[in-house]
Amino acid sequence: MSAVLDVSEQRRVEELSRASQERLQATARLATVGEMASLLSHELNQPLAAIASYATGSMNLLHEATLTDPQLATSLNDAMQRIGQQAERAGKVIKSVHDFVRRRDQSRVDVAPRTLLDNVMPLVALQARKLGVRVELRCATGLPHVLCDRTMVEQVLLNLSRNGMQAMQDDTPYKTLTLLVRTVPPTTGQQWMEFVVADQGHGIAEELTEKLFTPFFTTKEEGMGLGLSLCRTVVEQHGGLLQHGPNQPRGTVFSFTLPQT
Ligand code: ADP
Numbered sequence: 535m536s537a538v539l540d541v542s543e544q545r546r547v548e549e550l551s552r553a554s555q556e557r558l559q560a561t562a563r564l565a566t567v568g569e570m571a572s573l574l575s576h577e578l579n580q581p582l583a584a585i586a587s588y589a590t591g592s593m594n595l596l597h598e599a600t601l602t603d604p605q606l607a608t609s610l611n612d613a614m615q616r617i618g619q620q621a622e623r624a625g626k627v628i629k630s631v632h633d634f635v636r637r638r639d640q641s642r643v644d645v646a647p648r649t650l651l652d653n654v655m656p657l658v659a660l661q662a663r664k665l666g667v668r669v670e671l672r673c674a675t676g677l678p679h680v681l682c683d684r685t686m687v688e689q690v691l692l693n694l695s696r697n698g699m700q701a702m703q704d705d706t707p708y709k710t711l712t713l714l715v716r717t718v719p720p721t722t723g724q725q726w727m728e729f730v731v732a733d734q735g736h737g738i739a740e741e742l743t744e745k746l747f748t749p750f751f752t753t754k755e756e757g758m759g760l761g762l763s764l765c766r767t768v769v770e771q772h773g774g775l776l777q778h779g780p781n782q783p784r785g786t787v788f789s790f791t792l793p794q795t
Contacts, residue, residue, distance in 0.1 A: 575628040582621050582628070589618035630685035631764075634771065642681050642772075644795045647715040647727060648673050650684065654691045658699075662711065667699045672714040680727050680792040686768045687792065693761040694731040694788045700754065701735025701786065708734050718791060725794040726774070734785040738778065746778075765790070 593614045600607040633641075651673055662669045680687075695711060702709045711733050718726040738746065745751045747766050752759035769776040774791040781787045 575632045578628055579625070582625050586618055586621040586625070589614050589621065593618075626685055627689060630683065631689075634683060634686055634768070642683055644679050644681055645684055646679050647677050647729070648675065650680075650682075650687055650691060650729075651713055651715070653684075654688050654695070657692060658695045658711075658713075661696060661699055665699050665703060665709070667702060667709045667711050669695075670710055670712045672712065674715075677715060678717065678725070678727060678794045681795045682772055682792050683768070687772075690765045690768050690790065691729065691731070693765050697761060698731055698733030698735065698786070698788070701733050701737075704736055706735055706784075710734055717794075724773070726791040727794055728789055728791050730787060730789040732781050732785065732787040734781060737780055737784060738786055743778075 593611060596607050596611050596614065630641075651671060655669075655671075658669060661667075691713070695713065698711045699709075702711070711731070714730040714732070716728050716730070718728050742753070747762050748759075749763045750759040766776045769790040769792075772792050774793070776788070776790040778786055778788045
């Protein structure tokens, strides 16, 4: 009897030490991503403000041109407006990353999964058109809502979608990106929703899986290597889990969980 007790005590200590080790690693990851996020937000705010103000200035000039060629002026006006809106969105993203990293003003809201997808679809569709990818959405109506920092989770969806589409750039025969939301079968306590982003691209070689989440690790010529590390930090900050595995017959499936409200 006493031998049994000894072993379980040892297991408990091992479990505790493993848990605290994991917490330490998560904090270290957050610190690295945090430093980079602060640097980026500092560097990017100025050019973004300049873009927004050039867009406004150009719209004012266009207003005068309306008299000579109204049709052209309208199209240009629309384009300028979109430039302004995207610059504004980028500004919001930066602010959100900044707040997120500093853990203050974490604006977690109750939101329908479909709304998150709808918000990222314009940007996903734009890139999909450019890269010849078909996007399939599978999100039933009436799914339970999630509690999350909206802008940050939208960034996670955007990053995973962009990676999936870029992975289908070679001679991939079928270029479909699937975005899917489903309920995780309930266990005990907190209930979860799962977001899945599946591609049919070149997949991830076994030897790369260790490095994927390391900041600045990239296999792309123009990659920054920050996307996945930020995605994991965001998901873990919500208490969720980011996972990946092979898709069938080819490609990769990334998925993450968020708490239901
Ligand atoms: P970046 O996209 O700037 O390279 P990420 O951190 O988002 O940075 O991704 C790191 C690396 O992980 C990519 O360069 C790529 O090699 C690999 N990767 C990420 N997503 C996928 C995917 N869906 N399929 C294949 N490889 C991927």
